[in-house]
Amino acid sequence: MTQGNSSIKTLRFGIIGCGLMGREFASAAARWCHLTDSPAQPVITAVCNRSAKPFDWFTKNFPTIDLVTHDYHDVLSSDQVDAVYIALPHHLHREVYIAAIKAGKHVMGEKPFGIDRDANEAINVVIAQHPDVFVRCVSQFPFFPAVQRIGKMIDEKQFGQIISVQTGFLHSSDMDVNKPINWKRMIQYNGEYGVMGDLGMHACHVPLRAGWQPNHVRAILSNIVTERLEAKGSETKVPCETWDNATLLIDTTDPVTGEKFPWTLRTFRIAPGEKNSWYVQIQGTKACVRFDTRNPKQLELLQYDGGQQVWQTIQTGYDTAYPTITGPIFEFGFTDAILQMWAAYVFELSTNKIPSKFAGCVTPQEVAVSHRIFDAALKSHQSTSVESI
Numbered sequence: 303m304t305q306g307n308s309s310i311k312t313l314r315f316g317i318i319g320c321g322l323m324g325r326e327f328a329s330a331a332a333r334w335c336h337l338t339d340s341p342a343q344p345v346i347t348a349v350c351n352r353s354a355k356p357f358d359w360f361t362k363n364f365p366t367i368d369l370v371t372h373d374y375h376d377v378l379s380s381d382q383v384d385a386v387y388i389a390l391p392h393h394l395h396r397e398v399y400i401a402a403i404k405a406g407k408h409v410m411g412e413k414p415f416g417i418d419r420d421a422n423e424a425i426n427v428v429i430a431q432h433p434d435v436f437v438r439c440v441s442q443f444p445f446f447p448a449v450q451r452i453g454k455m456i457d458e459k460q461f462g463q464i465i466s467v468q469t470g471f472l473h474s475s476d477m478d479v480n481k482p483i484n485w486k487r488m489i490q491y492n493g494e495y496g497v498m499g500d501l502g503m504h505a506c507h508v509p510l511r512a513g514w515q516p517n518h519v520r521a522i523l524s525n526i527v528t529e530r531l532e533a534k535g536s537e538t539k540v541p542c543e544t545w546d547n548a549t550l551l552i553d554t555t556d557p558v559t560g561e562k563f564p565w566t567l568r569t570f571r572i573a574p575g576e577k578n579s580w581y582v583q584i585q586g587t588k589a590c591v592r593f594d595t596r597n598p599k600q601l602e603l604l605q606y607d608g609g610q611q612v613w614q615t616i617q618t619g620y621d622t623a624y625p626t627i628t629g630p631i632f633e634f635g636f637t638d639a640i641l642q643m644w645a646a647y648v649f650e651l652s653t654n655k656i657p658s659k660f661a662g663c664v665t666p667q668e669v670a671v672s673h674r675i676f677d678a679a680l681k682s683h684q685s686t687s688v689e690s691i
């Protein structure tokens with residue numbers, strides 16, 4: 303980290319993988335002034351991508367970039383880079399995450415953080431060997447204000463005994479059978495996990511941060527569209543072998559009470575009518591909540607003290623974990639969650655702490671549990687069995 307020309311520190315970032323998510327991070331860094339109290343500011347100094355296509359957008363919008371390359375090794379050997387954001391297809395995670403950590407760069411890595419459990423374990427071995435490198439995994443939805451509030455309720459044990467939990471992430475663009483195949487629908491790039499590798503970490507973040515312990519899983523995986531056009535405009539179809547939808551029933555223990563409860567986790571690429579719906583629902587003996595990004599500022603809450611059971615609807619506004627210039631009555635959205643998540647990464651890297659339990663990015667330990675869940679889910683589906691996690 304270097305001292306910039308103001309009192310705020312500068313954290314120099316390289317972006318490896320300049321696709322959809324690489325641009326989201328760059329955009330968040332570009333509006334860092336939105337945050338009022340960040341101890342450091344990310345500055346993009348290097349970009350790396352396989353094709354040259356995104357480079358124009360980056361260099362036009364980020365004059366701080368002085369390294370543009372197709373080879374990620376150039377980013378890792380640059381002394382102008384303190385940290386890297388790695389947003390690559392899943393088959394590359396193992397190699398590039400390990401190389402980045404060994405090069406001493408702090409890492410924010412995209413999920414699933416290794417194409418499979420084996421790859422994730424290999425990454426975790428290297429993380430353990432480099433305690434000075436700060437490593438976190440992307441997952442932005444818990445930064446919605448309603449979810450921060452749910453996290454506070456979990457932390458304060460307001461739910462009583464947990465009765466059941468449902469989390470999930472639902473998409474529907476794959477309903478379109480004419481949508482051509484892409485790397486996220488190919489096992490060699492996306493992994494055997496299929497949709498779980500793509501959406502699963504998002505659905506795990508809150509339960510794992512809560513400290514709830516998944517014990518066993520019974521999973522049903524569905525491949526609904528089994529072939530797709532090989533490219534836009536082509537009439538040739540190729541096999542599409544990844545799992546489209548995954549439904550997991552996980553028996554889970556709340557270590558606070560020692561009680562068990564069912565956690566139902568759904569990740570669907572084919573959920574009719576759902577564009578990008580991330581949700582969490584918790585039923586407890588003292589309180590229940592429902593949140594869905596379909597209604598991003600709405601938190602439904604039922605508190606039970608022996609009287610009437612009444613669902614309230616609370617408008618959560620822009621009450622964020624990391625303070626911003628935005629007024630508290632205004633609306634919060636996807637890109638705000640991305641900014642808050644990055645604020646969390648920078649805050650924790652700079653101060654070695656997080657302001658509250660749910661205001662931190664996913665840790666490597668949490669990612670490891672998510673891989674154990676998905677790996678067991680694959681086995682469960684294959685043999686119609688209940689698998690230990």
Ligand SMILES: NC(=O)c1ccc[n+]([C@@H]2O[C@H](COP(=O)([O-])OP(=O)(O)OC[C@H]3O[C@@H](n4cnc5c(N)ncnc54)[C@H](O)[C@@H]3O)[C@@H](O)[C@H]2O)c1
Nearest residue numbers: 319320321322323324350351352353389390391412413440
């Ligand atoms: N957090 C989220 O909400 C979210 C959303 C979508 C994707 N993701 C994750 O982000 C990661 C990337 O997904 P994406 O949607 O941005 O994909 P993408 O296809 O849009 O971008 C990937 C980029 O990597 C580049 N690339 C491929 N091989 C490369 C190599 N060897 N060297 C350098 N660049 C290379 C590609 O050219 C492409 O620009 C994945 O892990 C995915 O699961 C996260």
